[in-house]
Structures are given as structure tokens and as C-alpha cells.
Amino acid sequence: xxxxxxxxxxxxxxxxxxxxxxxxxxxxxxxxxxxxxxxxxxxxxxxxxxxxxxxxxxxxxxxxxxxxxxxxxxxxxxxxxxxxxxxxxxxxxxxxxxxxxxxxxxxxxxxxxxxxxxxxxxxxxxxxxxxxxxxxxxxxxxxxxxxxxxxxxxxxxxxxxxxxxxxxxxxxxxxxxxxxxxxxxxxxxxxxxxxxxxxxxxxxxxxxxxxxxx
Amino acid sequence: xxxxxxxxxxxxxxxxxxxxxxxxxxxxxxxxxxxxxxxxxxxxxxxxxxxxxxxxxxxxxxxxxxxxxxxxxxxxxxxxxxxxxxxxxxxxxxxxxxxxxxxxxxxxxxxxxxxxxxxxxxxxxxxxxxxxxxxxxxxxxxxxxxxxxxxxxxxxxxxxxxxxxxxxxxxxxxxxxxxxxxxxxxxxxxxxxxxxxxxxxxxxxxxxxxxxxxxxxxxxxxxxxxxxxxxxxxxxxxxxxxxxxxxxxxxxxxxxxxxxxxxxxxxxxxxxxxxxxxxxxxxxxxxxxxxxxxxxxxxxxxxxxxxxxxxxxxxxxxxxxxxxxxxxxxxxxxxxxxxx
Numbered sequence: 001x002x003x004x005x006x007x008x009x010x011x012x013x014x015x016x017x018x019x020x021x022x023x024x025x026x027x028x029x030x031x032x033x034x035x036x037x038x039x040x041x042x043x044x045x046x047x048x049x050x051x052x053x054x055x056x057x058x059x060x061x062x063x064x065x066x067x068x069x070x071x072x073x074x075x076x077x078x079x080x081x082x083x084x085x086x087x088x089x090x091x092x093x094x095x096x097x098x099x100x101x102x103x104x105x106x107x108x109x110x111x112x113x114x115x116x117x118x119x120x121x122x123x124x125x126x127x128x129x130x131x132x133x134x135x136x137x138x139x140x141x142x143x144x145x146x147x148x149x150x151x152x153x154x155x156x157x158x159x160x161x162x163x164x165x166x167x168x169x170x171x172x173x174x175x176x177x178x179x180x181x182x183x184x185x186x187x188x189x190x191x192x193x194x195x196x197x198x199x200x201x202x203x204x205x206x207x208x209x210x211x212x213x214x
Numbered sequence: 215x216x217x218x219x220x221x222x223x224x225x226x227x228x229x230x231x232x233x234x235x236x237x238x239x240x241x242x243x244x245x246x247x248x249x250x251x252x253x254x255x256x257x258x259x260x261x262x263x264x265x266x267x268x269x270x271x272x273x274x275x276x277x278x279x280x281x282x283x284x285x286x287x288x289x290x291x292x293x294x295x296x297x298x299x300x301x302x303x304x305x306x307x308x309x310x311x312x313x314x315x316x317x318x319x320x321x322x323x324x325x326x327x328x329x330x331x332x333x334x335x336x337x338x339x340x341x342x343x344x345x346x347x348x349x350x351x352x353x354x355x356x357x358x359x360x361x362x363x364x365x366x367x368x369x370x371x372x373x374x375x376x377x378x379x380x381x382x383x384x385x386x387x388x389x390x391x392x393x394x395x396x397x398x399x400x401x402x403x404x405x406x407x408x409x410x411x412x413x414x415x416x417x418x419x420x421x422x423x424x425x426x427x428x429x430x431x432x433x434x435x436x437x438x439x440x441x442x443x444x445x446x447x448x449x450x451x452x453x454x455x456x457x458x459x460x461x462x463x464x465x466x467x468x469x470x471x472x473x474x475x476x477x478x479x480x481x482x483x484x485x486x487x488x489x490x491x492x493x494x495x496x497x498x499x500x501x502x503x504x505x506x507x508x509x510x511x512x513x514x515x516x517x518x519x520x521x522x523x524x525x526x527x528x529x530x531x532x533x534x535x536x537x538x539x540x541x542x543x544x545x546x547x548x549x550x551x552x553x554x
Contacts, residue, residue: 030271032434032441039260047251047259058255066259073267147245159248166242194238 016155021081028077035073041156043069046089049152053097064100068093086153150200158193165190257439261407264436265400268409269376272398310337311375312354312362315478319350319366343371346383353476360399361388363476376400384418386473388496389431405452406437414496415444416473422454427463429470429499465499466548474498479524480531487539488513490531495550497528505542505553513541513552 026034046068050061071092079088151159157179164170164178176186314336332344338354346352346368354362357375364370368383377400378385387399389410401408401417405424408417413431417424426435427449435442437452444450449463463469477497482490491513495502504510520538523531532550536543542553 027267032443035264035267036441039263043256043259044248044251047255048249051249058252062255062259066262069259069263070266073263074270143241144245147241148248151242151245151248162238162242163247166239167247197238197242 016084017081019155020085021079024076024079024081024085027073028079038073039069042086042089045086045152045156046093049090050093050097060100064093064097067096067100071096146201150197153200154193154196157189158196161186161189161193162197253439260439261402261436264441265377265402265407265409268434269398269400272409272411310357311340312338312356312372314338314352315355315361316353316476317351318353318475319347338372340372340374343369345369351472351476353478355478356399359390361390361478362386362399363388363473365472373402377402379403380417380419382420384416384472386414386416386470386476388414405454406435409434411443413446416470424452426450427469429463429465430496467499470499474529475527477528479522480528482518482520482523482531482535484517484519486514487516487518487535487541490518490535491550491552494528494532498532498550500545500547501549503549503551505551509541509552509554516541 023034023038027038043065047061047065050064050068051058054060054064068089072089079085083091151162154162160178161175164175165172170178172183172186172190175190176183179186179189181189314332314334317332317334332338332352338344344352344364346364346366348366350366352364354364356362360376362378363386365384365386368385369381370383370385371379371381373379376398379402381403385401387401387410389399389412398410398412403417403419403424405419405422408415408424408426411432411434413433414429415431415433416427416429418427419425424437426433426444428444428446430446432446433444435444435450435452438457440458442450442458444460447462447465449461451459451461453459474497480490480493488510491502494500504513516539518535518539520535523534526534532545536545544551544553
């Protein structure tokens with residue numbers, strides 16, 4: 001199930017693949033709870049992934065995502081866990097997007113998404129530049145996009161934890177309450193989320209700015 | 215960065231904004247919140263994907279049981295194909311997905327097709343819409359042998375042989391039992407989706423409220439971005455903006471009368487009395503009881519002959535047939551009791 005997209009952070013990937021295989025097996029076996037878990041985890045990520053590739057056309061994104069997920073849920077029994085479930089979804093999503101656009105006589109976006117272009121790493125490196133700190137608005141916008149893509153490839157709870165902490169300013173207590181876990185467990189989730197973000201960034205872009213090396 | 219380094223960002227204090235010395239915090243703050251997905255889109259996609267998933271699960275189970283039968287049947291099919299003449303070659307024509315087997319009250323009309331309306335024996339195709347008036351009812355045999363009954367004041371679109379969309383009104387489905395069981399049926403409304411798992415069930419939808427009553431078997435229901443399983447005797451009600459409630463409903467009685475009145479005809483001639491009684495019991499939701507095993511055996515060996523009961527409801531047919539046999543019988547609200 002190779003996709004051309006780097007397949008997630010190495011450390012996260014091992015446990016994530018295990019979780020993905022288990023989830024796929026349960027969905028294929030007919031577990032209602034597993035289906036709801038699968039949908040909650042992957043629908044928003046896949047929708048955002050698609051929306052950014054169809055110029056914000058929500059109706060088209062809805063159709064593409066629906067077709068993709070309908071295919072995936074009927075083939076769950078065949079998922080072997082060779083790539084992350086999200087990577088597999090993205091690959092099928094790209095195919096569905098292409099065939100739908102073709103059928104409607106439309107063309108895919110000319111500007112291939114950055115993360116789909118292998119030459120992107122060099123550009124990313126230059127964006128961070130010698131100062132290691134993005135300054136211009138153009139740089140900021142580009143980096144923001146890279147960060148959003150990286151977050152999308154993280155397990156949903158990690159991205160949510162990072163977003164709660166660093167954008168919404170939530171406390172660890174509040175994060176714990178959101179996930180219905182103890183403060184200690186919330187701290188652990190946050191710590192692992194930070195680690196996964198760093199590894200994800202490196203894995204996706206094959207590049208780690210100096211300042212992320214900490 | 216080590217975990218020790220991370221710990222300074224995980225204190226219990228409110229972490230609004232991005233600490234100047236934390237690059238990860240700065241990056242995530244720079245990216246801003248991820249976009250939210252419109253709830254209506256999420257709900258629609260959820261229900262459709264779930265429906266497809268349930269179908270694949272049911273198909274998978276059917277396939278596992280069906281393979282030995284299919285292997286046996288393939289012998290017959292092979293013979294048929296071998297002797298088919300060129301005139302019988304497949305044609306690219308619309309295939310009917312349902313047949314009308316009973317109409318009560320004035321004939322209903324397929325809204326998107328020209329009159330003269332619908333008659334018993336008429337075929338329906340994917341995309342046809344049925345609209346019934348008060349006092350009318352129509353009974354369909356879907357391809358795959360499922361019985362679908364449409365109450366009065368109902369608007370229903372036939373999407374395929376195993377899927378319908380209920381715009382408003384009531385439908386009842388019976389997918390049979392045992393070896394005669396048909397495939398699953400999916401009923402979609404604006405409020406949710408019901409998929410049977412081998413059952414008799416009714417779906418009603420009006421003004422945003424959807425109810426699913428299960429007489430026998432199980433039905434999976436999804437709506438409001440969640441899903442439930444309703445079992446035999448459950449009546450699940452999805453109300454707009456107020457979640458779901460479960461109530462109990464008896465297998466017999468007024469609730470099902472309209473659907474019983476639309477039961478497909480049973481051809482009684484030269485059929486064992488026991489088969490007729492089982493059909494009537496299933497249709498009316500009553501328990502069939504024999505006074506003894508000897509009486510049961512006798513009912514199995516007794517063939518029914520005489521006039522057709524095709525125009526009668528199951529309750530009327532019981533009252534017409536049983537007095538012509540030598541068996542004592544008693545019918546009450548819950549039971550059909552056959553004696554010596």
C-alpha cells in the first residue's frame with residue numbers, strides 16, 4: 001500500500017500500526033463500537049486532507065470522502081497493516097478524487113500540494129534558513145501549512161492534545177478532563193504528542209530544523 | 215529534546231500562547247486551529263458509510279452460509295446457460311427491483327412515472343417513487359424475496375432491491391427466516407438509517423421523528439451521528455435534537471395491524487395445515503401452540519384444500535380455514551392454540 005507519502009513517525013508508527021490492525025480487524029468483524037471509533041478518528045482528518053485538494057469545495061470533498069470511506073469499510077478485512085490506516089485512506093482518497101474529477105471533466109489542482117512533492121524538503125529547509133526562526137508572513141504561512149499537515153498525520157488524540165495546549169491554552173487538568181484520563185496520563189499524552197510531532201515532522205519532510213532538535 | 219525537557223511545558227498552569235523558548239509550541243500556535251468539519255456533512259457521510267459497512271458485514275455472513283448452496287446451484291445455472299438460445303442473450307434493459315403483490319384501497323401511483331398507476335403484478339424500478347393516500351396500502355415483493363409493505367399517507371422511493379428512502383409515512387419489512395431469509399434491507403430517512411439483520415420491522419418517519427419497531431430479529435439504526443441496535447420488542451425513537459428513546463412494543467396487536475393487512479397471499483391448496491398456521495402466526499405475531507406432539511404431527515400430515523384465501527388477511531384466513539378442519543382451535547390476542 002505504498003503511497004509516496006512518508007508513512008508516519010517511526011516510533012509512533014510501530015504502536016500505531018498495531019492499533020490500526022486491531023481496529024481494522026474489529027471493524028471487519030462487525031463491531032459497532034469499532035466502526036464508530038474508526039469514523040470519529042479518521043473522518044475529520046480525511047475531510048481536511050481532501051478539502052485542501054479540491055480548493056475548498058465542501059460538496060466535492062464530501063463526495064470524495066464518502067466514496068473513500070465506503071470503499072475502505074468494505075475492505076477492512078484485507079488490511080494487513082503494511083502502511084498506516086490513514087496512509088491507506090489517503091491513497092484511496094487520491095484515486096477517488098482523480099476518478100471523480102475525470103468523470104466531471106474537471107482537473108486536479110495545478111499546484112500539487114507541498115507534501116506530495118518530493119522536492120519540497122529543500123524549500124522547507126530554506127524557509128527556516130540560518131536564523132532558524134521564520135519571520136516573513138510568506139514563510140509563516142508556508143510553515144503553518146507544513147505544521148497542519150504534520151498534525152493531520154498524527155493520531156487524533158495527539159493532535160488534539162497539542163492543539164488544546166498550545167492554541168486554546170488549556171491546562172493539563174482540562175486536557176485530562178477532555179480525554180477522561182488522570183492528570184498524570186494527560187501529561188504523558190502531551191509528552192508523547194510532542195515527541196510524535198517532532199518525529200512526524202522529520203519523517204514527513206525528511207528534515208528537522210535545528211530548533212526542533214532542542 | 216528529552217522528556218525532561220518536555221516536562222517544563224506540561225505544568226498544570228494555563229498555557230495560552232506560545233512560550234518563547236518552546237519551538238513546538240510556537241509552530242503549533244503559528245499553524246492555528248485545524249479546520250472544523252460541518253456537522254451536517256459529518257452526519258450524512260457517517261450514515262452512508264455505516265450503511266455500506268453494515269451491508270458488507272451482512273453480505274459477508276450470507277456468503278459464508280451461501281457458498282455450499284451456491285456450489286450446488288451452479289450446476290443448475292451451468293446447464294441453463296449451456297442451453298440458452300441466442301434470442302435469450304442478456305439485454306441492456308432496466309431490471310425491475312420489486313413486484314407489487316397486494317394493494318389495499320385505491321391503487322397508488324408511482325409519482326415519477328405516468329399513470330395508469332400501479333396494479334398487482336406490476337414491476338417497480340430503481341428510482342420509482344410510491345405515494346399512498348390515507349386508507350391505501352401497497353405490498354411489494356422485492357428482488358431477493360423480501361416483503362416490503364407501504365402504509366397509507368406514505369411517500370417512498372425505491373433506491374434498489376435492498377434500499378429504500380422513506381420521505382414520510384410508514385413501511386414494514388419482513389426479510390423471512392431460516393433458509394428463506396432474504397438479504398438485508400436499508401431504510402433511509404432524513405433522521406437516520408435502519409438496516410435489518412434478519413427480521414420483521416417497521417420504520418416510521420414524520421416531521422423529523424423516526425421510529426424503528428422490531429417485531430422479530432434485530433435492526434441496526436444510525437442517526438444523530440451515533441448508532442444503536444434495536445432488538446425484538448424494541449421501539450427506538452429518534453427525535454430531532456433530543457437523542458433517542460427505547461420503548462417496548464408487543465409482537466401482536468394494533469401497532470402491526472396495517473402491515474398484517476398487507477401480508478402477501480398464502481397459497482393454501484395442498485399445503486400442510488402446519489405450514490399455513492406457521493405463516494399466519496408469523497404474520498399476526500401470535501404464538502402457535504399445539505396441545506401435544508401428536509396434534510402437531512397430525513397438522514403436518516393434514517393438507518389444506520378448498521377455496522383460496524388470497525383476498526383475506528391472515529386473521530381472516532385463520533377464521534376461514536380452521537373451522538373446515540377436524541382440529542379444535544382457540545385464538546386469543548397472543549396465541550393460536552390447536553387441540554385434538
